[in-house]
Amino acid sequence: MAVGKINSALGQYNYISGINSVDNRNQHKSHAVSVPSFTAKTVALNSANQINIRTELTNKDEKKKYNEVCAQLDRNTKKVINTLLKNGVLLNNNSDDKSTVLDNLHKIAIMPRAQGLTNNGILRDTIATIAYPFLITQQFGDIPNNYRQTAIQANNTFKNNSPDVRQTSDDIDVEHSGTCVAASTEFKLAKQMPAEFARLAQELSSPKLSATKRIKLENLADNTLNGVWLLNAFEMPFELDKNYNDAELKFSPDKNAIIRAQIQTTDKDPDERTPLDVLMQSTFMQIGSQQSYNTLTDKRAGKFNQNDKGLIEFEKTFTESVVFDKNILSVTYQTVDENARLVGYETDLDTMKRHLMTALDMGENIIIGYTQTNENNIIVNGHEITIVGYKKDDSGKLSFICNDTDDGISRPIVYSEDYLLPKIHHAALPKEVVEKDMNIVPNWEEGIDMFKQMKRQAA
Numbered sequence: 001m002a003v004g005k006i007n008s009a010l011g012q013y014n015y016i017s018g019i020n021s022v023d024n025r026n027q028h029k030s031h032a033v034s035v036p037s038f039t040a041k042t043v044a045l046n047s048a049n050q051i052n053i054r055t056e057l058t059n060k061d062e063k064k065k066y067n068e069v070c071a072q073l074d075r076n077t078k079k080v081i082n083t084l085l086k087n088g089v090l091l092n093n094n095s096d097d098k099s100t101v102l103d104n105l106h107k108i109a110i111m112p113r114a115q116g117l118t119n120n121g122i123l124r125d126t127i128a129t130i131a132y133p134f135l136i137t138q139q140f141g142d143i144p145n146n147y148r149q150t151a152i153q154a155n156n157t158f159k160n161n162s163p164d165v166r167q168t169s170d171d172i173d174v175e176h177s178g179t180c181v182a183a184s185t186e187f188k189l190a191k192q193m194p195a196e197f198a199r200l201a202q203e204l205s206s207p208k209l210s211a212t213k214r215i216k217l218e219n220l221a222d223n224t225l226n227g228v229w230l231l232n233a234f235e236m237p238f239e240l241d242k243n244y245n246d247a248e249l250k251f252s253p254d255k256n257a258i259i260r261a262q263i264q265t266t267d268k269d270p271d272e273r274t275p276l277d278v279l280m281q282s283t284f285m286q287i288g289s290q291q292s293y294n295t296l297t298d299k300r301a302g303k304f305n306q307n308d309k310g311l312i313e314f315e316k317t318f319t320e321s322v323v324f325d326k327n328i329l330s331v332t333y334q335t336v337d338e339n340a341r342l343v344g345y346e347t348d349l350d351t352m353k354r355h356l357m358t359a360l361d362m363g364e365n366i367i368i369g370y371t372q373t374n375e376n377n378i379i380v381n382g383h384e385i386t387i388v389g390y391k392k393d394d395s396g397k398l399s400f401i402c403n404d405t406d407d408g409i410s411r412p413i414v415y416s417e418d419y420l421l422p423k424i425h426h427a428a429l430p431k432e433v434v435e436k437d438m439n440i441v442p443n444w445e446e447g448i449d450m451f452k453q454m455k456r457q458a459a
Helices: 018-031 060-070 075-086 101-110 119-131 145-155 162-171 180-192 194-204 224-233 257-267 275-288 313-324 349-361 417-423 443-458
Strands: 002-004 211-216 238-240 246-251 329-332 334-336 342-345 366-373 379-392 398-403 413-416 424-429 440-442
Touching (some): 075 119, 119 275, 145 257, 180 275, 180 366, 180 379, 211 313, 224 443, 313 366, 349 398, 349 417, 398 417
Parallel strands (some): 002 329
Antiparallel strands (some): 366 424
16 A cells, blocks of 8 residues: 655645535536446446356355345345346455355345344345445435434533533534545445445444454555554554464444434435445544544544544545555645645646556546645645546547546536546556556555654644
8 A cells, every 4th residue: 555745734635525515516517518328439447356257046055045135125126136147246256255245135134234224224225336336425414303312412422511512412413524535435345346345234234333354464565564553553453364464354333323324224315325325434434534433423533634524645545455455556646735735746647647547447446536726726625536437539538437426416427637637636546557657655654754743743
């Protein structure tokens, strides 16, 4: 895991939806010029890592599981799961324990769920999300009156003075979500690794409200000690393997996530998060925020961030690395001075475009952080979205096909290269795509430097 050279001022800049989310939605609508037709000739899309595609149930156990899952589905969802079988997704086993999508859907259908969650609800949401990940949203939704006192009491834990208690009642009414990094990670996982998505969905919604994940420490750092440093720095619960090359991590949503998930089970409005979205996004926010996230307020603490919303680039890179167990390079393209002013780029836009297109051709979905600036080129907002493909018009002009979990649009959106490329601050890319063009600083070195700098500032 590594990051491109990054200015320390922007290192503390959070990528959230924030105060400008309404403006973001308006911009997205004006630039969403069409719903792309995903044809092989015009769009480079992810293959979901399906090397051995299986489209038929081949033994009694698979047929039994399929029938028992279908017994709990309505007619439309049965059609969806049949489509997943025919296109090879249902029997995809690209998961941590090699279980298939079907294996995990079957567990969701027949095994107990956490208190307040339903088998049918989690099953339906998991199938729908895998079939069409563009449904994922980061919109919180309101807290109904019948849940309000429970939420306030849960949020008041460890608060003793009256002003803090009064503030709690306001804090739980989240208007602008800061989970764009987590929602983008959820989207990429559902789209690129459906079996692993289903496995996490099953475990996180079970009564234990946690999941295990095995990773290779070499995907975090150049040696075991530095990998362990990162896990400890992020306060990640883990156990080292006997060979000291691998680690088993424990993923969990924060303790208040179940309340939000219960609310969305009984009182979900259109365009709000599903209970599954709540659990997934809380879990990924916990990973990035050093286990300090609170779903009730959408706020976090943590040693690497002075802001209480969202995740910074360093935290986002760690989260993506452990979720996908890959050596993620967060390549920084924008040059920003100490006053958060955009002053240039680390490489030319044509090189940036080539990096993105090459990664997309390799089957990657690319989570990017883009910035918005004011009239003085000062960065005023940052947001994370995912690039899933590209296409060219008759004149050869390139457009990128993207997913935004905060635009209120449950379908891909299209941005021209002229609009999007200058706004990209960083992108998560495979090492081989960029190593010849960019200077890469190992992420654990970046983390140590950042930690030391923050300690000096505190002193």
